[in-house]
Amino acid sequence: MSTAPATPRAFRAFRALFTKIAKGSLLAVAGAGCAGGGYTPQFLAPSEDPFFYGHDSGAFLGPIEPIPDHDADGNAIRLPRGAASFADEVIEYRMGNPRPVEEGRNAEAALGPPDYQGGPVLEAPRAVSLGQGGSLTLRFADNALIDAEGPDLYIFESGPDVEASFVEISADGREWIQAGRAGGHVSAIDIASAAKPGQVYSYVRLTDDIAQGNRGGEWPGADIDAVGAVGAVVRVELSSEVLFAFDSDRLLPGGVSALDGVLDKIAGRSPSHVTVLGHTDNIGEDAYNLDLSRRRAESVAKLLEERGISRSILTATGHGEARPVADNGSPEGRRRNRRVEIVIVGGD
Numbered sequence: 001m002s003t004a005p006a007t008p009r010a011f012r013a014f015r016a017l018f019t020k021i022a023k024g025s026l027l028a029v030a031g032a033g034c035a036g037g038g039y040t041p042q043f044l045a046p047s048e049d050p051f052f053y054g055h056d057s058g059a060f061l062g063p064i065e066p067i068p069d070h071d072a073d074g075n076a077i078r079l080p081r082g083a084a085s086f087a088d089e090v091i092e093y094r095m096g097n098p099r100p101v102e103e104g105r106n107a108e109a110a111l112g113p114p115d116y117q118g119g120p121v122l123e124a125p126r127a128v129s130l131g132q133g134g135s136l137t138l139r140f141a142d143n144a145l146i147d148a149e150g151p152d153l154y155i156f157e158s159g160p161d162v163e164a165s166f167v168e169i170s171a172d173g174r175e176w177i178q179a180g181r182a183g184g185h186v187s188a189i190d191i192a193s194a195a196k197p198g199q200v201y202s203y204v205r206l207t208d209d210i211a212q213g214n215r216g217g218e219w220p221g222a223d224i225d226a227v228g229a230v231g232a233v234v235r236v237e238l239s240s241e242v243l244f245a246f247d248s249d250r251l252l253p254g255g256v257s258a259l260d261g262v263l264d265k266i267a268g269r270s271p272s273h274v275t276v277l278g279h280t281d282n283i284g285e286d287a288y289n290l291d292l293s294r295r296r297a298e299s300v301a302k303l304l305e306e307r308g309i310s311r312s313i314l315t316a317t318g319h320g321e322a323r324p325v326a327d328n329g330s331p332e333g334r335r336r337n338r339r340v341e342i343v344i345v346g347g348d
């Protein structure tokens with residue numbers, strides 16, 4: 001990333017451009033001279049309209065006119081879930097050595113849509129620097145990563161220095177699979193050779209390629225602005241307290257309405273697959289928790305079937321306490337872990 005400050009004039013020009021984009025008055029942004037030009041998240045963030053992103057040799061061109069898909073040269077990116085396509089949670093940030101400057105250490109800057117605009121950090125940082133050899137683990141919460149036709153994952157690496165990172169993916173945050181190397185700037189990764197067929201991945205880990213040396217000055221290592229998943233996957237997590245009575249697999253009336261709410265959200269789509277996953281906290285016996293989570297997933301799947309989702313595209317699985325998303329050491333963490341996850345694939 002650049003450490004040279006942008007001139008006030010250049011910055012004003014950038015700002016005028018982004019205001020136009022934010023108002024939706026400018027759909028096509030031309031200009032290879034606009035290196036580091038960006039995109040303002042207000043543009044599409046409230047909706048789930050497909051997200052299009054133009055780039056040219058890594059220089060962001062901003063949102064472009066919608067086209068049906070990324071073209072043969074990969075010059076435009078289509079993310080069917082719009083702003084929801086991007087990673088939502090930081091799981092772990094391990095700063096490499098040398099470390100980046102203070103303002104490059106905010107790992108949350110890698111969440112949500114790309115918003116790096118070039119120039120100095122004026123307010124909140126818009127990218128996080130990994131530091132040489134450092135790593136960043138992110139989770140997709142309201143979406144997920146699957147292997148579909150073509151590229152499945154986009155890594156938005158920012159700044160004038162092109163810095164590569166290794167990409168690993170995981171379904172549970174514990175077992176990791178090498179998925180490739182993101183060359184820097186906007187990189188596409190096709191997880192086809194790494195992914196198991198039909199598997200849904202929730203975690204991505206990026207590790208700066210230490211072999212490339214320190215090319216980033218005060219921002220050593222890859223500078224991550226955003227990580228987007230291409231697949232049209234909707235993930236909903238419902239609290240077990242809302243769905244079921246204590247220790248029971250029988251749906252409460254409130255649970256039925258919560259599930260009807262989920263069905264309303266996907267009305268009109270024709271998903272290719274719906275997976276229901278039950279999870280518990282770590283209180284009690286493993287085997288008991290596994291069985292309870294399975295029975296609960298099955299109850300939810302049954303209701304979905306009653307509501308018209310074909311059994312042939314439904315899978316119900318329980319993971320017991322094996323896939324926590326929060327620390328079981330606190331009541332709040334345990335409450336988050338007691339959940340049913342519904343993963344709806346396809347039908348964008």
Ligand SMILES: [Ca+2]
Binds near residue numbers: 085087088
């Ligand atoms: Ca997301």
Ligand SMILES: [Ca+2]
Binds near residue numbers: 191192
């Ligand atoms: Ca693929």
